[in-house]
Amino acid sequence: xxxxxxxxxxxxxxxxxxxxxxxxxxxxxxxxxxxxxxxxxxxxxxxxxxxxxxxxxxxxxxxxxxxxxxxxxxxxxxxxxxxxxxxxxxxxxxxxxxxxxxxxxxxxxxxxxxxx
Amino acid sequence: xxxxxxxxxxxxxxxxxxxxxxxxxxxxxxxxxxxxxxxxxxxxxxxxxxxxxxxxxxxxxxxxxxxxxxxxxxxxxxxxxxxxxxxxxxxxxxxxxxxxxxxxxxxxxxxxxx
Numbered sequence: 538x539x540x541x542x543x544x545x546x547x548x549x550x551x552x553x554x555x556x557x558x559x560x561x562x563x564x565x566x567x568x569x570x571x572x573x574x575x576x577x578x579x580x581x582x583x584x585x586x587x588x589x590x591x592x593x594x595x596x597x598x599x600x601x602x603x604x605x606x607x608x609x610x611x612x613x614x615x616x617x618x619x620x621x622x623x624x625x626x627x628x629x630x631x632x633x634x635x636x637x638x639x640x641x642x643x644x645x646x647x648x649x650x651x652x653x
Numbered sequence: 654x655x656x657x658x659x660x661x662x663x664x665x666x667x668x669x670x671x672x673x674x675x676x677x678x679x680x681x682x683x684x685x686x687x688x689x690x691x692x693x694x695x696x697x698x699x700x701x702x703x704x705x706x707x708x709x710x711x712x713x714x715x716x717x718x719x720x721x722x723x724x725x726x727x728x729x730x731x732x733x734x735x736x737x738x739x740x741x742x743x744x745x746x747x748x749x750x751x752x753x754x755x756x757x758x759x760x761x762x763x764x765x766x767x
Contacts, residue, residue, distance in 0.1 A: 568753075570753070570754075572755075577759065578759055578760075579659075579744055579746075579757030579759050579760055580698075580744070580746075580755070582754040582756075585753060585754070593753075593754075596754075626696065628698060630698075632753075640753075641700060641703075644690075644697065644698035644699075645697075646695060646697045647696045647698075649696075
């Protein structure tokens, strides 16, 4: 049973380009969470999605960032017109249920985005 | 708002010895969960141990145990018989019972000296 798969592992983009980060949850998981980790910091929640629905995007910057989790295929975190401050590691986690309580969320290995 | 504080940016321990990593948190909730995650150089975030706030007994997983002091809002991780493979970043995290977001500390880098 494959774990949470994120690709690419490393992504380099020039300022102003678009970045697309992909996350395939564990088999049987329909809940996906995206977190961002800046250097020397812990993870910060960005968005929580179920299939075809955004449940909570309170941690997502209002501009340039969007996320989706279609009925078929991986969840996508999209960053338009990237700036140097977007450089970070982006982690995806998935869970079988809503993630409330002590339901464990399983993490991928992250995508390290570098904006040059 | 809930916060998690890890006051030790880096800790080192001799192989086979015991080390304790500190974590404090702030919350007004009475029911919540606390977690310790390990992040090795591969960046994979691995759950080490979890504690449910309503349980008084400290959680234990093999060489890993916690000292949960609810009144003091303290949640330290003890690693016994440290091994080279324990070298990693360790993150403390909090989740309210009615929430799904994990609130993370800044992490502690653990170095194991052979």
